[in-house]
Amino acid sequence: MNSTLRQGRRRPAAKVPLGLMIVGAVFALGFLAVNAAIGYVVIDGRLDGQWYDIRDLGIAVEELKVQLDAINDDQPSFLDDIVGQHWMSYAVGALLGAIGILSFIGGALLALIWIERRLIGRMQIRRGPNRVGPYGLLQPVADAVKLIQKEVLMPDGADRILFLLPPAIIFVPMMAAWGPVPWAPQMAYLDINVGVLYLIAVSSLTTLAVFLAGWASNNHYALLGSMRTVAMMISYEIPLSIALLSVVLITGSMQLSEIVQWQADHNLWLAALLPIAMLTYFFSSTAELNRTPNDIAEAESEIVAGFHTEYSGMKFGLFYAVELGNALLVATLVATFFLGGWSLFGLEEWIPGYLILFAKLSAAYFVLVWLRGTLPRFRLDQLMRFAWQYLIPLSLFNLIIVAVEASLLARWDAPGLVSLGLFTIVNWGAAYILFRDWARRIGYQPDAGGPRRAELTQQVGGIEAAHRMGTAT
Amino acid sequence: MESLGIIVAFYLLSAIAVGGAIGVFLASDLIRALAFLVLSFIATAGLFLTLSGDFIAIAQILIYAGAIPVLIVFAVMLAPLAGRNNGNGLYLVPGLALGAAVAVTVAFVAVDVEWNELSGALLAERDFATTAGAIGDALVGRYVLAFEIASVLLLAALIGAIVLVREDEAT
Numbered sequence: 257m258n259s260t261l262r263q264g265r266r267r268p269a270a271k272v273p274l275g276l277m278i279v280g281a282v283f284a285l286g287f288l289a290v291n292a293a294i295g296y297v298v299i300d301g302r303l304d305g306q307w308y309d310i311r312d313l314g315i316a317v318e319e320l321k322v323q324l325d326a327i328n329d330d331q332p333s334f335l336d337d338i339v340g341q342h343w344m345s346y347a348v349g350a351l352l353g354a355i356g357i358l359s360f361i362g363g364a365l366l367a368l369i370w371i372e373r374r375l376i377g378r379m380q381i382r383r384g385p386n387r388v389g390p391y392g393l394l395q396p397v398a399d400a401v402k403l404i405q406k407e408v409l410m411p412d413g414a415d416r417i418l419f420l421l422p423p424a425i426i427f428v429p430m431m432a433a434w435g436p437v438p439w440a441p442q443m444a445y446l447d448i449n450v451g452v453l454y455l456i457a458v459s460s461l462t463t464l465a466v467f468l469a470g471w472a473s474n475n476h477y478a479l480l481g482s483m484r485t486v487a488m489m490i491s492y493e494i495p496l497s498i499a500l501l502s503v504v505l506i507t508g509s510m511q512l513s514e515i516v517q518w519q520a521d522h523n524l525w526l527a528a529l530l531p532i533a534m535l536t537y538f539f540s541s542t543a544e545l546n547r548t549p550n551d552i553a554e555a556e557s558e559i560v561a562g563f564h565t566e567y568s569g570m571k572f573g574l575f576y577a578v579e580l581g582n583a584l585l586v587a588t589l590v591a592t593f594f595l596g597g598w599s600l601f602g603l604e605e606w607i608p609g610y611l612i613l614f615a616k617l618s619a620a621y622f623v624l625v626w627l628r629g630t631l632p633r634f635r636l637d638q639l640m641r642f643a644w645q646y647l648i649p650l651s652l653f654n655l656i657i658v659a660v661e662a663s664l665l666a667r668w669d670a671p672g673l674v675s676l677g678l679f680t681i682v683n684w685g686a687a688y689i690l691f692r693d694w695a696r697r698i699g700y701q702p703d704a705g706g707p708r709r710a711e712l713t714q715q716v717g718g719i720e721a722a723h724r725m726g727t728a729t
Numbered sequence: 730m731e732s733l734g735i736i737v738a739f740y741l742l743s744a745i746a747v748g749g750a751i752g753v754f755l756a757s758d759l760i761r762a763l764a765f766l767v768l769s770f771i772a773t774a775g776l777f778l779t780l781s782g783d784f785i786a787i788a789q790i791l792i793y794a795g796a797i798p799v800l801i802v803f804a805v806m807l808a809p810l811a812g813r814n815n816g817n818g819l820y821l822v823p824g825l826a827l828g829a830a831v832a833v834t835v836a837f838v839a840v841d842v843e844w845n846e847l848s849g850a851l852l853a854e855r856d857f858a859t860t861a862g863a864i865g866d867a868l869v870g871r872y873v874l875a876f877e878i879a880s881v882l883l884l885a886a887l888i889g890a891i892v893l894v895r896e897d898e899a900t
Contacts, residue, residue, distance in 0.1 A: 453787045460795030
């Protein structure tokens, strides 16, 4: 058994037929030629600001708006009073952006379910979904069909209206929060100048939907889960907001596109400049998302499924989809705030910004999946203590440091490399000292006799044993 | 003359806000009343948006639609008398009187202010491109004293709340 598996893993390279080699060579040459053409056009500046510039789809939309405005200029003047002068550009712009965001989220949700389950399967040395379609790719579709076919039950004594409302209203904040994300310099649907506040405000609406779901179910587990959610969300919203506040302080803007532009201008990701804010934001977000290690709101081993215990069929499916969509949103926001958004040290001249952002958000999402696949769940009181005694003081200290730095940055006329480099070093030092010493201050004792490595896995033989048993992929 | 869209939005949002407020008054279930209250608050935020007050609209959603309901939820959960029943008419008369007083004040201000002075070209002259920046400048500039007093007051309230609920270590 063992030997066959090993042989299977080290398969000798198959002989490639000549025809395939020729086809491959033609494709490779074509690829190089296309690249050379793109390079020529980009260096020559022929794409800049043209509507067919695919690096920034916002330019095409702007061009379309100009054309529509020109059409609108010819309309009879009495229409101006009724529907406004340039109504068509507003309508078409709103429609295009909404369709773009909706189709992205819809496609991403289907793909993500599969990717996440496969990834976690791989981390936990099992296969994950692999039966429906090639590599199990059609599993999300099958799940959705199954959920739609299932009966929607409603418990006795449930508040009928408030029970049916939350799956619908919880979808709104998740969708609305995608608005201000800039996908390219001009490619943001809702580029408002209070974007950061807007994100915090919109995401705080989820709390109420979750609470209503738990309350209306007339179920103790559901109520417990929703109370846990409410308590956790109001706790973790504070460090989250303070972390974003330090981003706003240093960049001097609440507009998401400006924050990304600042990072592009200074060739510096805020993850390097503000490590405490980044880690605080990331961890607080996992708490807001109800994902392991912080999924106490729906801890299966404690309170069945938390606030959506009583939901079945597609109503449960909606909660599940919102959870995934929010995780994707958090990954996108981490990529936007801390990993430079659409900018990549000048490479955004060549590669479309939305592809860069997609690569970054995939990386951030992978970390979320990784956390979910590896870490055990916190206890409720541990999680609360962690927010109030650890994250909030740390983020307050960080805020003070960043405020001093921001005011220095506004007054000090040093080159960016000197000032920002100095601040980066100071911040990393502060992060190290604060994270370590504050943990010890509130009673964390490292190395209290526990194993330093995953000994149990090693004792049963680790990944080798899994291969012997034929369970590893 | 505003365009039709703004007018429709104004009447729609006003209807939702007033309807939500009436719903709060009539709902017998306390949590349903809370849901109506949030609906009313969000419609009010929409009204602010039609006035281009983006910062104030988002602050409205953040505080009144996001935070205040959580506060009420905790009150419902923790206060034994709150229960699920909204039918308690104990404060009906004082409540009506207070509401009438607020309504009269707002109406008086609305009638008293010369709105024409602050519209069209005159409003454009003042250049409120970013309300967030203007509000920030006003808060730490002209009204810094009020701002600081408010923050000290909130800090005192915070400490007071902690002192009130603190369990004595000895017992």
